[in-house]
Amino acid sequence: MSAPTSKRNTMQWTGNRRTTGLTVLPDHEGAMLFCPAESVTADEVAIAVRFSSGLIHAAMFSDELDRLRIPDQPVYDSERSELGFTVAVDAVGVGTGISAIDRSFTLRKLADPGTNPEDLRRPGHVMPVRCSRPSATTSNVYERALDVITAAGHAPVALICRLVHDNGSVVDSIDAHWYAERHGLAVHS
Template sequence: MNRVDEAIKAFRAGKMVIITDHPERENEGDLCIDAQFVTPEIINFMAHFACGLICVPMEQRRLQELELQPMVYTNEDNHRTAFTVSVDHKETTTGISAFERSYTIQKLIDTSCGPFDFRKPGHVFPLAGCTGGVLERQGHTEAVLDLVKLSRSGIPDVTNKAVAGVICEILNSDGSMARQKSLENFAKTHNLCMISVDDLIRYRKEQECGVTRETETILPTKYGNFKLIGYTENITKKEHVVLTMGDVSGARPVLCRIHSECLTGDAFGSLRCDCGEQFKEALRLISTEGRGVLVYLRQEGRGIGLINKLKAYALQDTGVDTVDANLQIGFPADMRDYRVGALILKDLGVQKVRLITNNPQKIKSIEQNGIQVSQRIPICVQANEYNTFYLQTKQKRMCHQLELIDR
């Protein structure tokens, strides 16, 4: 695998790059290039050697300018790939040749062209990218757009070319999807850079991510009076909150809980999980000690969002465990990101924590991001008839150091 800065350099030079996604997602590699460098030869190479569907990831605002609507009203794609209506430029004939597809793509990114310059449907497939890029959605669509922006950064725009890329899935010669080893061989054969979406996520977080403290107030609770502080992520604009009690800054280890939002457990009292009980127990422990911090991160459903979590619940109703439910609806088992929690702790002046958690991955992530964990404080929960299987899955498949209390 190559470094992201090597891929950026290749994109800037008009070369193709292979981008892979997570093995638990689509587990595929796409051949990608900045759309401004697309030629008939590039399209022919993609069609001949990669063999997948050639698509054009674009920014929402450009698609709006071209009045390109979603291909379907209800998107049922496993990963919500945002296809718009396909197009051909009005000056093409059939639109399918490498020459005419290349021409249509060049016109799509030509900001002097408008909606009446294209016929619908056609043979070029625009895709709508999420505004936050790979920090919002971990897809090839967003990855290529991020690479385009990174490669064009600092270069004066005198081309009037909209931000867009061209991607094509790579298949094996027998028609099956090319996986990691095959993709590595493909990259070596054609002398191409290869990076992963995860690489790009890490790169962007290291280069760009930060948090802004927005406001603070006092929140009286049944556990005592806390200071309530609101934060916003600078890139994604996600909002998070922190509850603190006492002076949490300095080198003395502070009792800390980093808690991911669970509407069903925290607010509705769901018995399907242990989240609500963990939340209340953490506040009780902090209150008893009189000093501590609870970081409340808005990453519902282990990072997949509320609606997708409910879809996972529906699968669990049929006997699927919580890990496989996430995988079956097209997400990794756990997409939570604790780096933002570490950034918030740093802003609060926290240096060392006694972390209230059963999750060893959380400890690893916090320490990797500059916060020392001096002690793990286990958080015990009462198992019930609805969450025993869930808790056992966390123990066995997610390696949580969980002490079950028999009901």
């Protein structure tokens, strides 16, 4: 994979139809924005940062996180959640790691099956989330986003972030459709 660039090559779904851009995924804990990591652009990461709190996740299957030696984020027993947050990473060769160009490059590296553990530095600015393989009872929104992109034939890594309103409050599932329409985004339900 070459050095970070911002070339345009994106996919999105409206129902099962793919179009360009990012997609809103309503959830009972707040709407999410997601897209396949393999083709994410710096422009899309910049939009994701602007429409979220800035925390960019990479939904990934556990076996791939293990292969890349990305460990779970240590937490106190009192702070345990059902989500498998891991140590944040950056791709080797990026600048500071925080820019949209750097984060899009890191996301594409995470989606590249040729990436090795040595191609990533820890800690970084993209936070992978450990996901289970698809099942009839997919339990969380990160796994649902991963199911959508893999069903469409993309590499099993998704950029995903929680959407927030301009005032910082979380966009709930009721507001997800309004939010998507306001910002020209598709919704996957």
